[in-house]
Amino acid sequence: MDLPMPTEPAPLSTLPRSVPAPRRAAPARRVRTPGWPRLRAVLLGTLSIAIFLALWQAASATHLDFFLSFDNIPAPSDVAVRAMAIVLSPAFVGDVITSCERVYFGFAIAALLAVPTGLVIGRYKVAHELIFPLCELLRPVPAIAWVPISIMLWPTDWESIVFITFLGAFFPILLNTLYGVQRIDPVLVLAARSLGASEGAIFREVYLPGALPAIFAGLAVGMGVGWVSVIAAEMISGQSGIGYFTWQAYSLIQYSDIVLGMVAIGLLGLVSSAIIRGIGRAAMPWLPAL
Amino acid sequence: MSRTKGLVEIDHFGLDYISDGQATEAVDDVSISVRPGEFVSIVGPSGCGKSTLLNAVAGFRAPTRGRVRVDGEEVRGPGADRGMVFQQYSLFPWKTVRQNVEFGLKMKGIGVDERERMARTLLALAGLIGFEDQYPDRLSGGMKQRVGIVRALATGPKVLLLDEPFGALDAQTRVIMQQILTNIWQRLRLSVLFVTHDIDEAIFLSDRVYVMTARPGRLKAEFAVTLPRPRDPDGMQEPGFLALRRELAGLIREESLRAMGGELAGGLDGLDVMLGDGSLADVL
Ligand SMILES: Nc1ncnc2c1ncn2[C@@H]1O[C@H](COP(=O)(O)OP(=O)(O)O)[C@@H](O)[C@H]1O
Ligand SMILES: [Mg+2]
Numbered sequence: 001m002d003l004p005m006p007t008e009p010a011p012l013s014t015l016p017r018s019v020p021a022p023r024r025a026a027p028a029r030r031v032r033t034p035g036w037p038r039l040r041a042v043l044l045g046t047l048s049i050a051i052f053l054a055l056w057q058a059a060s061a062t063h064l065d066f067f068l069s070f071d072n073i074p075a076p077s078d079v080a081v082r083a084m085a086i087v088l089s090p091a092f093v094g095d096v097i098t099s100c101e102r103v104y105f106g107f108a109i110a111a112l113l114a115v116p117t118g119l120v121i122g123r124y125k126v127a128h129e130l131i132f133p134l135c136e137l138l139r140p141v142p143a144i145a146w147v148p149i150s151i152m153l154w155p156t157d158w159e160s161i162v163f164i165t166f167l168g169a170f171f172p173i174l175l176n177t178l179y180g181v182q183r184i185d186p187v188l189v190l191a192a193r194s195l196g197a198s199e200g201a202i203f204r205e206v207y208l209p210g211a212l213p214a215i216f217a218g219l220a221v222g223m224g225v226g227w228v229s230v231i232a233a234e235m236i237s238g239q240s241g242i243g244y245f246t247w248q249a250y251s252l253i254q255y256s257d258i259v260l261g262m263v264a265i266g267l268l269g270l271v272s273s274a275i276i277r278g279i280g281r282a283a284m285p286w287l288p289a290l
Numbered sequence: 291m292s293r294t295k296g297l298v299e300i301d302h303f304g305l306d307y308i309s310d311g312q313a314t315e316a317v318d319d320v321s322i323s324v325r326p327g328e329f330v331s332i333v334g335p336s337g338c339g340k341s342t343l344l345n346a347v348a349g350f351r352a353p354t355r356g357r358v359r360v361d362g363e364e365v366r367g368p369g370a371d372r373g374m375v376f377q378q379y380s381l382f383p384w385k386t387v388r389q390n391v392e393f394g395l396k397m398k399g400i401g402v403d404e405r406e407r408m409a410r411t412l413l414a415l416a417g418l419i420g421f422e423d424q425y426p427d428r429l430s431g432g433m434k435q436r437v438g439i440v441r442a443l444a445t446g447p448k449v450l451l452l453d454e455p456f457g458a459l460d461a462q463t464r465v466i467m468q469q470i471l472t473n474i475w476q477r478l479r480l481s482v483l484f485v486t487h488d489i490d491e492a493i494f495l496s497d498r499v500y501v502m503t504a505r506p507g508r509l510k511a512e513f514a515v516t517l518p519r520p521r522d523p524d525g526m527q528e529p530g531f532l533a534l535r536r537e538l539a540g541l542i543r544e545e546s547l548r549a550m551g552g553e554l555a556g557g558l559d560g561l562d563v564m565l566g567d568g569s570l571a572d573v574l
Contacts, residue, residue, distance in 0.1 A: 188380055191382075194348055194369070194373070194442075209382070284384070286386075
């Protein structure tokens, strides 16, 4: 047998090099904004926060009363003093833990149900026709509106609040997953099939990873709505939790505690979405670093 | 090694697309064959049904009329015995180069070590060593398509189907890709069915070239390319090549004009649209 063409593949050096070609794949480089612009961003950000706190402090200290009434609004310094006193107390920590449990539990169930449901109704027209109208019927009802029904439905307070959180998180995750499946390039499915992929393998290897960016967008939104729902539910019907703490502070005229509760809720939401973003980045290494 | 596999027989093939209850005849009565180990190209004006034909061999669509057989067996669906390369690369963005190439082997249930060994040979053949752990996003078009080809070859298909695989590449890259493909084809000795609208490309690569008519796609002509191998890209100025090129170009221009005539007859709206997006110049 004679092979008339040169049998060596074209040497790399003759091949197009539109990509800077490290011998080993370099980890994605995060481009650091150099020196001054970055420092400026930090300074300006700090400045606006400082001005906000200073104005608030001044308004409270002078009991400003001009249309808005700062008469009963605690100053940031009062809140800080109060925070030192109770943040590590068992009662406060217990409320934080209770709320976290409710959110994460409801959120986890929502994610475990919504992601597979979204994948299936995105993939199968029949499933879409069966399930989607029901979703569209239930979706416009805000989770909070379920509070009375939920109280009647579930044996205890804890379960009914978890249910509210679940409802809040479920629909954003479902809709984003569905959207993620629908915008997968159909050619990728053809490619997988022509490479011998079974239906199950296509789910695992194409639909799931292909929808992952949209799924994580949905999880982030779902987590946010989950926190909104849990706080509102605790304020309305809870006997514990950080939402209950905040509302209770109002009833007990502990005004510093109201702000303390708000700050805690904000921080908990922030940490929660940071966790989801972190997991998302780890799960999707192919996406360019933000 | 004697080749007995990789025979493609397309027999009085016809396909109608049904949309809104209306059937459109895309391809009619096309008979094409690829002998084991042969490199065959299909050229024709855009919209004449080249992709339709290739998709039927890949098993993505069943013929409306006629038959498609590979090694005597009727094609009933997609399968790894026929490798498919798409114009839009269609690599899995969430898989590295290595994982893309190993995909078909993984589907076959081949173990991790064996997979890696097999993929490595092919990656080397396509000059992709050193890029195994990159994600497709970071690769140039030429590299993406090399990954696409290698991915389709990994499962050891008897037939390789390519649908305008180099259509999106610049001229220089395209010539290099053609050489790499020729190399791979000769090494692996498989049958190739190659769709293109580039006449030079078809002649440079093929043993035989089929020309299709404008819609509905039918066969217009068949050419054997007897130019000796190895073929040099610079040899495209030689008389044998030029004569063949002139003949093929004439046939295709005729078809393109016919396709346009049909559209022009449809009224001035058609003309506006065509001038509007510059496709008139493309067709000529
Ligand atoms: N999924 C489809 N539904 C309806 N018509 C289609 C579909 N795919 C292709 N066609 C039509 O069939 C004809 C042939 O298409 P195609 O095989 O893609 O041609 P080519 O690859 O030669 O450009 C075209 O007129 C195209 O509009
Ligand atoms: Mg096409």
